[in-house]
Amino acid sequence: MRVAVMGAGSIGGYFGGMLARSGNQVTLIARGEHLQAIRDQGLRIQTDSKLLTIPCGDNLAATADPSEVGPVDLALLTVKTYQNNVAIPAMLPMVGTDTTVLCLQNGVDSYQAAAEVLGEDKVLPGAAYIEAARLGPGLLKQSGSVVRIAFGEADGSNTERGGAILQALTEAGIIAQFRPDIQQTLWTKFLFIATMAGVTSLSRETMARIMPRQEWRRVIVACMREIEGVARASGINLDPNIVENTVAYIEGDLEDMHASMHADIMSGRPLELEALNGAVVRAGQRAGVATPINDLIYAALKSFAAGS
Numbered sequence: 001m002r003v004a005v006m007g008a009g010s011i012g013g014y015f016g017g018m019l020a021r022s023g024n025q026v027t028l029i030a031r032g033e034h035l036q037a038i039r040d041q042g043l044r045i046q047t048d049s050k051l052l053t054i055p056c057g058d059n060l061a062a063t064a065d066p067s068e069v070g071p072v073d074l075a076l077l078t079v080k081t082y083q084n085n086v087a088i089p090a091m092l093p094m095v096g097t098d099t100t101v102l103c104l105q106n107g108v109d110s111y112q113a114a115a116e117v118l119g120e121d122k123v124l125p126g127a128a129y130i131e132a133a134r135l136g137p138g139l140l141k142q143s144g145s146v147v148r149i150a151f152g153e154a155d156g157s158n159t160e161r162g163g164a165i166l167q168a169l170t171e172a173g174i175i176a177q178f179r180p181d182i183q184q185t186l187w188t189k190f191l192f193i194a195t196m197a198g199v200t201s202l203s204r205e206t207m208a209r210i211m212p213r214q215e216w217r218r219v220i221v222a223c224m225r226e227i228e229g230v231a232r233a234s235g236i237n238l239d240p241n242i243v244e245n246t247v248a249y250i251e252g253d254l255e256d257m258h259a260s261m262h263a264d265i266m267s268g269r270p271l272e273l274e275a276l277n278g279a280v281v282r283a284g285q286r287a288g289v290a291t292p293i294n295d296l297i298y299a300a301l302k303s304f305a306a307g308s
């Protein structure tokens, strides 16, 4: 497959690198010293056990300019959601008649922003579970054993392109699922990440530190119940034990689990607040469900959302 990755940071870089290693023709869209380092030294991915180097050459290329790439079979959208206004229109030269755009961003409505610009029939919503960070120019760190993508057609249909992407991801060693119930999948991750990104950013403490504390645990469970209520009132069919399952999932892997928004606020970078707690507040207003905890998180973090 010809693949382009819009946003070759830690998550896009990891998936792009794996797809190149398994024989796809991958172009990373990157900028500045990150781009230069990838070109000079290859993309380097440090896992818990080894350093993988994927040199630019046969299967991997990197550029700042999407118009150099031309139409691809698969474009991954992995920029932070607050970059969408610039990044999504910039993808247009890479989207042709047969291109599929797989949105792996946080949030339940990010893929719609892409669909509005790139075409309703082009964009597949998806959710990524991966613990990754950028250590330096051209160098990524992927931690822990969880690397998973769940995606689907927005209308729940079973399509040939979905099967082809599933095969490419699986051959790249990524645990992938092509799901008929993609809204449920998106909201399941959303309930987890909006809550944990919100509370860890608010407290400036990691999940491992706040999860065992009863006072935070009550807030976390209440925040998840709030999001569950908004989802159900919006017609999303979540698992009846969604909150208990999500708490158990977090507690099962606490040491390795960090919310990227927490890392962002600690480093003074912009926040995905609008796509996370802001989106809960807006969806709550639409569905007529009160969201006092997310209102508080949203209000408290708003002054930091543009970075500091």
Ligand SMILES: CC(C)(CO)C(=O)C(=O)O
Pocket: 106, 128, 129, 130, 131, 132, 193, 258, 259, 260, 261
């Ligand atoms: C799944 C997880 C926790 C890591 O990619 C995430 O989406 C985030 O931190 O924003």
